[in-house]
Amino acid sequence: MDEDRTKGKAKDVKGTAKEAVGKALDDKEMQREGRADQAEGKVQKKTGEAKDALRGKD
Template identity: 55%
Template sequence: MAKAKAKAKQAKGQMKETAGKAMGDKRMQAEGRGEQATGKAQEAMENAAERTKRQAR
């Protein structure tokens, strides 16, 4: 479930960045890139947690 939220955050960030580019809004573009980075970090943490669970078995 958390992985899906991370992917959704990445997608939202991509849309925000694209909208910012279309409107010429540098701040919105930066916010979008930030959301994408946060989503990618969350996804990486989930992947690491899954690997740790698998190795513990």
């Protein structure tokens, strides 16, 4: 499994947590950062999936 898949998933989870904390604290900036982390993580995960597909791995 490509390293980008793992790192992307971790970044997505971190972003979800950051967004939730931001909502709880009514911190709009933290919520935006969390959503940005999630988007970045999803892109990174998809990049890893594409690399694995090119190598013939799942």
